Every structure is written in structure tokens, then in C-alpha cells.
Amino acid sequence: MRRRLPEWFLLLLPAIIVIAAVILIPLLFSLYSSFTPYKLTRPSSLWNWIGVRNYERILTDAKFWAAFGRTVLFLTIALNLELLLGLGIALMVNKVTWGQRTLRTVLMFPMMFSPILVGFQFKFIFNDNVGLVNNILQSTGISNAALPWLVDGKLALFSILFAEIWMSTSVFAILILAGLFAMPRDPLEAAKVDGCTSWQSFRHITLPFLMPFVFIAMTIRSLDVARAYDIVQIMTGGGPARRTELLWTLMSRTGYVDARMGLANAMGYVSILLSIAFTIYFFRKLSAARAGLGMEG
Amino acid sequence: MTEVTLTNVIKRYGAQQAVHGINLEILDGEFVVLVGPSGCGKSTTLRMIAGLEEISDGQITIGNRVVNDLPPRERNISMVFQNYALYPHMSVAENLGFSLKIAKRPLAEIGAAVAEAAAILGLEDLMDRKPGALSGGQRQRVAMGRAIVRHPDVFLFDEPLSNLDAKLRTQMRVEIKKLHQKVGNTIIYVTHDQVEAMTLADRIVLMRDGHIVQVGTPLELFNQPEDTFVATFIGSPPMNLLDGVVTDAGTVRLADDQELTVPVSARSDVRRGQQVKLGFRADNLSPVGHGVAEEGETAELNLIVELSEPLGTETLLFATLAGTEVQGKMLNPRPVKPGETMTFRLALGKAHVFDAQSTKVVRSI
Numbered sequence: 215m216r217r218r219l220p221e222w223f224l225l226l227l228p229a230i231i232v233i234a235a236v237i238l239i240p241l242l243f244s245l246y247s248s249f250t251p252y253k254l255t256r257p258s259s260l261w262n263w264i265g266v267r268n269y270e271r272i273l274t275d276a277k278f279w280a281a282f283g284r285t286v287l288f289l290t291i292a293l294n295l296e297l298l299l300g301l302g303i304a305l306m307v308n309k310v311t312w313g314q315r316t317l318r319t320v321l322m323f324p325m326m327f328s329p330i331l332v333g334f335q336f337k338f339i340f341n342d343n344v345g346l347v348n349n350i351l352q353s354t355g356i357s358n359a360a361l362p363w364l365v366d367g368k369l370a371l372f373s374i375l376f377a378e379i380w381m382s383t384s385v386f387a388i389l390i391l392a393g394l395f396a397m398p399r400d401p402l403e404a405a406k407v408d409g410c411t412s413w414q415s416f417r418h419i420t421l422p423f424l425m426p427f428v429f430i431a432m433t434i435r436s437l438d439v440a441r442a443y444d445i446v447q448i449m450t451g452g453g454p455a456r457r458t459e460l461l462w463t464l465m466s467r468t469g470y471v472d473a474r475m476g477l478a479n480a481m482g483y484v485s486i487l488l489s490i491a492f493t494i495y496f497f498r499k500l501s502a503a504r505a506g507l508g509m510e511g
Numbered sequence: 512m513t514e515v516t517l518t519n520v521i522k523r524y525g526a527q528q529a530v531h532g533i534n535l536e537i538l539d540g541e542f543v544v545l546v547g548p549s550g551c552g553k554s555t556t557l558r559m560i561a562g563l564e565e566i567s568d569g570q571i572t573i574g575n576r577v578v579n580d581l582p583p584r585e586r587n588i589s590m591v592f593q594n595y596a597l598y599p600h601m602s603v604a605e606n607l608g609f610s611l612k613i614a615k616r617p618l619a620e621i622g623a624a625v626a627e628a629a630a631i632l633g634l635e636d637l638m639d640r641k642p643g644a645l646s647g648g649q650r651q652r653v654a655m656g657r658a659i660v661r662h663p664d665v666f667l668f669d670e671p672l673s674n675l676d677a678k679l680r681t682q683m684r685v686e687i688k689k690l691h692q693k694v695g696n697t698i699i700y701v702t703h704d705q706v707e708a709m710t711l712a713d714r715i716v717l718m719r720d721g722h723i724v725q726v727g728t729p730l731e732l733f734n735q736p737e738d739t740f741v742a743t744f745i746g747s748p749p750m751n752l753l754d755g756v757v758t759d760a761g762t763v764r765l766a767d768d769q770e771l772t773v774p775v776s777a778r779s780d781v782r783r784g785q786q787v788k789l790g791f792r793a794d795n796l797s798p799v800g801h802g803v804a805e806e807g808e809t810a811e812l813n814l815i816v817e818l819s820e821p822l823g824t825e826t827l828l829f830a831t832l833a834g835t836e837v838q839g840k841m842l843n844p845r846p847v848k849p850g851e852t853m854t855f856r857l858a859l860g861k862a863h864v865f866d867a868q869s870t871k872v873v874r875s876i
Binding site for chain 1: 561562563582583584588589590592593594595596597598599600609610613614641642643644657661667
């Protein structure tokens with residue numbers, strides 16, 4: 215008689231098949247292809263093993279490192295500004311007594327738009343000829359020149375950051391607001407009696423309590439921003455002349471425009487390290503903040 | 512010297528008034544307990560003294576300063592909250608020293624004050640722990656330590672023991688009383704538990720529906736209640752109250768036509784035909800041979816015991832007298848069967864008469 219498969223394996227089999235099909239095989243395939251000169255236009259190049267040559271090439275490629283650095287910069291500025299703005303908004307909304315529910319819903323509107331549409335919207339707003347910003351600047355007489363918002367390297371990065379922050383500040387605001395709602399009132403009153411001014415209560419009582427919420431938002435958003443692609447692709451396409459090139463626009467250009475999928479996959483594996491590093495960092499911070507509040511476990 | 516004076520203090524929430532013009536003078540070093548059923552305005556009053564609630568009208572002074580418009584931090588008070596309100600991210604030592612740190616006192620001074628408070632409350636071994644790792648009783652002690660570190664003029668306690676289990680509550684009650692004897696500050700303490708009020712207070716302020724009903728020492732409230740509310744709120748079990756009418760013969764006729772002599776305390780002030788409530792405590796209704804030897808007038812009643820609650824040194828007996836359930840107390844108890852008829856002696860000399868309509872006491876001495 216044929217030996218039957220053990221039951222536990224049979225029961226797990228559907229899950230194993232699904233995971234293999236959607237995660238494991240693509241992952242292994244992309245990892246393998248990053249060791250080949252695989253070009254989409256020449257499928258046979260997939261069978262040509264070239265070892266770590268793709269990685270060597272990336273690590274010595276100034277364009278890759280420029281995009282890498284720009285992504286880190288973009289991430290740092292976006293996360294910090296979103297945190298500050300989100301914290302401010304949350305603190306103010308928390309004080310609102312009338313219509314707060316409506317306000318909270320309105321707060322989430324930017325999150326409901328597709329990033330592609332947000333990209334188009336801001337591409338129009340920042341357009342140097344017909345855009346709203348230049349129009350306002352010129353009609354109010356602040357500036358006569360048509361500022362090249364999406365062409366100048368620094369201005370373009372600013373414009374993209376603006377769009378990104380417009381869209382995602384509410385993530386921070388909502389999560390921090392949730393934290394404020396969960397916060398017990400008593401310690402704040404105790405702090406008042408203990409002699410704290412409002413600023414001191416915020417600094418010593420409210421903020422430490424909010425830190426876990428901040429780090430959860432940071433973790434989510436760092437993963438989000440590190441793969442920023444859609445807004446950038448629509449607004450500048452990573453250009454002009456790669457001045458707003460981020461990791462994902464570079465990767466998609468390499469993979470789909472230049473058809474060098476092997477190289478693009480290698481870039482993907484290197485840049486994943488960035489996301490992992492940020493995630494680990496924020497998770498450490500999160501557990502430290504939680505432990506500080508006696509919430510471990 | 513830190514007296515606290517409340518003059519016509521009113522608290523309104525929108526159109527609704529929660530505290531209706533309270534007048535109260537608290538002496539320096541006095542332990543005053545505000546007690547009453549929930550919603551009587553006692554916590555609101557305390558929070559107005561603390562500065563956590565705005566005073567809608569009237570005036571509060573602490574020491575010689577009018578504090579109406581001062582924020583809590585300028586009133587030199589400290590407060591112990593019902594839920595302890597410890598700072599969860601700070602260790603016990605940091606919790607204790609926080610107010611001094613905010614006041615920018617030198618580190619050495621903070622250390623000394625924290626060590627002193629820790630010694631008073633026996634917290635030395637817990638200094639590095641976070642509040643999350645403490646038991647309820649320990650948290651309560653830290654909250655009290657945090658209050659005494661600053662040497663405030665006045666301590667405010669807002670139902671500090673209501674989250675503790677019964678045994679711990681008794682223990683902490685003793686500690687609070689000891690603390691008061693040690694530091695001697697003015698203490699204003701809010702509770703809904705009349706036992707806490709009786710055991711702790713120099714003076715009790717009994718409140719109901721935003722009014723003060725009676726102010727006095729625990730024994731004054733116990734022995735000379737102003738009205739039926741005080742009589743039933745203070746003391747456990749609550750005072751027995753029987754409906755009756757004053758007759759020509761100087762007796763009270765109860766619902767079952769039984770007549771009892773009007774107690775001497777009210778004899779010269781009752782009117783003929785007055786609807787009254789006759790009040791007496793369980794301590795004054797005991798089976799013959801099982802009570803305190805009473806001087807003065809007594810009445811003997813045969814009652815059927817429906818239920819008994821043995822408490823060890825005494826047993827509570829439940830019976831029906833003139834259609835009302837009454838409780839009596841049996842000292843040197845023996846087992847009592849339900850349904851057993853016993854002869855009780857009612858000490859009329861210690862009974863009270865209340866006017867049925869106004870609920871106020873009728874008392875001539």
C-alpha cells in the first residue's frame with residue numbers, strides 16, 4: 215500500500231500552495247534573476263548566471279546611490295513634517311467640542327484619493343505656465359517670473375514632498391488622535407495640581423503617552439514612503455535629468471524602460487535593506503516607549 | 512495657618528446647578544470629610560477647591576488668599592485621586608519627585624524630600640518600579656507620597672480608597688489617619704462610605720443634592736441627626752424609622768395601633784396629631800438580657816425574628832414592627848432560629864422623633 219502523507223501536512227497544504235504561489239516562488243525567482251543579466255526583451259538571458267556582477271555594478275553606481283540618498287532624505291523630511299503637522303492637528307481637533315466627528319471625517323479625505331490623482335492634481339497646481347501657484351504669485355505681484363516648480367531640482371523635490379505631506383499627514387493625525395482619546399485624564403489633572411503649566415503637562419505627560427502611537431505611525435509611513443513611486447512618477451517622472459529620481463522610479467525605469475529586469479531586481483534587494491532598517495529602528499523605539507509606559511507584553 | 516473657607520460656592524453646568532451655594536469653614540490642621548451619596552456634589556466641591564473645576568459663583572479662600580481665579584499650581588495644594596493618577600512612564604521615585612522637578616528645586620533637595628516621603632509610607636523598596644508593576648495598595652501609597660513630598664498647605668483626597676478591596680481599605684484608612692497625625696496638615700477628604708467618614712473625620716460634612724445637610728463631629732452626626740436622611744445615612748445598620756401619630760396621651764400611635772411613649776428628647780415639642788417618624792438605632796433594640804443595660808425609659812415588645820445575621824460579637828436580628836422592617840442587635844449572641852418570638856427592649860430614651868412632612872428632627876434638648 216502507498217504511504218499516505220501525514221495529516222498535518224495535508225491540512226497545511228492549501229496554505230503552503232498559496233504562499234508558495236504568491237510569495238515564495240516570485241521571491242526566489244526575482245532573487246535568482248538578480249544574479250543574471252535577465253533582459254525582458256531577451257528571455258534566454260535568464261539562463262546566463264553572472265554571479266554578483268549586478269550587485270557590484272549597483273554598489274559602484276553613483277546614480278543608484280544618489281537615488282538611495284534622495285529617498286532617505288525624502289523619507290526623513292516627509293516623516294518629520296508629517297509628524298509635527300499631524301501632532302498639531304490632532305491636539306487641536308482634540309480640543310474641538312462641537313462638530314468633532316465631522317472634522318475627523320474631513321481629516322481623512324486626502325487619504326481617500328488615489329495617489330495617482332493626487333499626483334495629477336499637484337502637477338497641475340505646480341505647473342509653471344498654467345499652475346495655480348504661479349498664477350497666484352503673479353497676480354498678487356509677489357513674483358513676476360514663472361517659477362519652475364517641477365523643473366528645478368530642489369523645487370521639484372519640494373513640490374513632491376508637499377504633495378506627499380498633503381496626502382498623508384492625516385495618517386499621523388488620526389493615529390495620534392486615537393492616542394489622545396485613549397489617554398487617561400487623571401494624570402493630566404494630577405500634573406496640573408503638581409504645578410505643571412500646559413506646556414509642561416504636554417511635554418512630561420501627554421507626549422510620553424503618545425510616543426507608542428507616533429512610532430506605530432512612523433513604522434507604517436516609513437514603509438509607505440520608502441516605496442514612493444506613484445506621485446513622483448506622475449509629477450516629474452523622476453526627472454528632469456534624474457533630479458527627483460527615487461529608488462522606485464529608478465528601479466521601474468531600469469526594469470521596464472531599459473528592460474534590464476535582473477539589474478532592477480538586484481536594486482530591489484538592496485533597497486529592501488533600507489525599509490528593513492527603518493522598520494527595525496522604529497519597532498525598537500516602539501517597544502522601548504511601550505515598556506516605558508509599563509505596557510510590555 | 513491654612514484655613515479653607517467656602518462662601519456661597521455654586522457650580523453650574525450649563526443650566527443645571529450641581530452645587531447650590533455651599534458655606535463651610537475648615538480650620539487649620541482639621542481633617543474634614545465630605546460624604547454623601549453619588550451625585551451629591553461632594554467631588555465637584557473638592558475639584559473646585561483644587562482648581563480643576565471653575566467656580567461658577569461664590570468664593571473660596573485658602574489661607575488668606577482668594578483662589579477663585581488661580582490655577583491649581585498656584586494654590587499650594589496636593590491631591591490624591593481615586594484612580595491614583597500616577598504617571599505611568601515614570602518610576603516611583605520620579606513620580607514622587609515630579610512636582611519638585613517641575614518647580615526646579617535643586618536635585619539634593621528633591622532627593623531628600625523623596626526619601627523622606629518614601630520612609631513615611633514605606634516605599635523604599637519600590638523606588639525603581641514603574642506604576643504598572645505595583646499593586647493597588649502600593650499605587651495608593653505612591654499617590655499619597657506624591658502628595659506629601661511638596662509639603663502643601665492642604666491635602667485633597669478624592670475617594671482614594673474606593674478602588675481597593677475591603678481588607679486593604681481598612682488598612683489604608685489607618686495609614687491615612689496616621690499620616691494626618693504625623694504631618695498635621697489640613698485635609699479635605701471625599702468619600703461615599705460613611706464608615707470612612709466616621710473613622711477618619713474630625714468633622715463630617717454630609718451632603719445631598721448639592722446642599723450641605725449637616726456638619727459636625729462623627730458622634731454629633733451619629734447621636735443628633737438633623738433629619739431622617741442623616742439618620743439613615745450615618746451609622747450601620749441605618750436607623751430604624753417607624754411611621755406614627757402623636758396622641759393626646761403623649762404617646763406615638765404606630766401603624767398597628769400599638770402606642771409608645773414619646774421619647775423625652777421630643778416630649779415638649781411634639782404637637783397633638785402630628786405625623787411623625789420614630790427613629791431608633793439597632794443598638795437600642797435588643798432582646799432582653801442581650802443588650803446594654805439602659806437607663807431611662809424603655810418599652811418591651813414581642814417580635815418575631817425573621818432573619819439573623821451573626822457577626823461574632825453581636826448578631827443582627829431582622830423583624831417586622833408595625834408593618835416596617837426593623838433591625839435589632841443582640842449582644843452575647845446565642846443561635847436564633849427564623850420565626851422565633853423574642854422579647855425586645857427598646858431604649859426610648861435614645862430614640863428620636865422626626866416630623867414626617869419636613870423630615871427634620873423634633874428635639875427640645
